[in-house]
Amino acid sequence: MLIDSHCHLNFKAYKDDLSEVIGRCHQAGMKVINVGAAFDTSQKALEIAHDNDGMYAALGLHPIHVYDEEFEIKKYQDLINNNQSQVVAMGETGFDFWHLQESLDKGAGSIEEIKQKQEKVFRAHIQLAQDNDLALVIHGRNHKDDPSLNAYDHIYRVLKDSGAKRAVIHCYGGNISQAKEFVKLGFYLGFTGIVTFDKTGILEEIVKWIPTDKMLIETDAPYLSPEPHRGKRNEPVYVRHVAEKIAMIKGMSVDEVIAITGDNANELFNLK
Numbered sequence: 320m321l322i323d324s325h326c327h328l329n330f331k332a333y334k335d336d337l338s339e340v341i342g343r344c345h346q347a348g349m350k351v352i353n354v355g356a357a358f359d360t361s362q363k364a365l366e367i368a369h370d371n372d373g374m375y376a377a378l379g380l381h382p383i384h385v386y387d388e389e390f391e392i393k394k395y396q397d398l399i400n401n402n403q404s405q406v407v408a409m410g411e412t413g414f415d416f417w418h419l420q421e422s423l424d425k426g427a428g429s430i431e432e433i434k435q436k437q438e439k440v441f442r443a444h445i446q447l448a449q450d451n452d453l454a455l456v457i458h459g460r461n462h463k464d465d466p467s468l469n470a471y472d473h474i475y476r477v478l479k480d481s482g483a484k485r486a487v488i489h490c491y492g493g494n495i496s497q498a499k500e501f502v503k504l505g506f507y508l509g510f511t512g513i514v515t516f517d518k519t520g521i522l523e524e525i526v527k528w529i530p531t532d533k534m535l536i537e538t539d540a541p542y543l544s545p546e547p548h549r550g551k552r553n554e555p556v557y558v559r560h561v562a563e564k565i566a567m568i569k570g571m572s573v574d575e576v577i578a579i580t581g582d583n584a585n586e587l588f589n590l591k
């Protein structure tokens with residue numbers, strides 16, 4: 320079944336036509352996981368899940384927002400307790416060094432302090448996921464030119480050391496040897512519309528290599544619209560274009576890719 324394993328219908332980009340966008344999801348017979356990036360968007364993801372069939376929520380504070388608000392474990396635990404059948408994961412959480420300069424400009428502290436703050440919040444998400452038997456949705460983004468600020472190395476270190484079991488590294492942007500290490504630990508990798516236009520060949524190599532039981536597809540809508548919708552707002556039904564490209568790369572049929580990635584998402588997130 321077609322599942323968009325990561326998107327943000329809970330963001331402002333959909334405030335004017337949310338019900339139309341969800342209507343198109345229902346028409347496509349798909350399931351959708353809306354991912355929180357702060358407390359308010361986590362609540363909104365829950366609201367959407369309550370009001371609509373086939374919609375689920377991940378709750379979390381994105382690493383670029385850890386300086387905008389505190390991650391209060393108790394508040395998130397209350398959300399989980401009160402919305403048992405809607406919450407399927409914690410996240411998105413992880414490390415983001417791409418936006419480091421903005422955090423430095425905000426006076427968030429030294430690079431070392433920023434790293435530590437992101438790690439502390441990441442570990443709190445892992446704890447909540449483990450306490451409540453939920454999956455983890457992980458975000459990573461490397462610094463644009465400093466190789467010592469590699470988000471995926473830090474994600475790997477923290478996940479391994481915490482003994483986390485159920486996780487997807489969403490919008491995977493690491494290299495292939497890191498991909499192999501994540502899969503070895505049993506984690507899934509999520510692929511977005513970037514596979515439809517990436518010119519580096521790196522993603523294609525990873526998609527070609529990845530065992531089919533470890534791949535997920537996603538839009539990360541409203542961002543990252545796939546071909547042929549680039550430059551416009553993204554939405555969950557476009558995840559089909561990601562499936563088509565993966566099918567091409569792996570020499571599989573589109574239906575097979577949709578079926579397998581759907582099974583994988585059902586399994587990871589325990590979707591009902």
Ligand SMILES: [Zn+2]
Pocket residue numbers: 325326327354411539
């Ligand atoms: Zn996202």
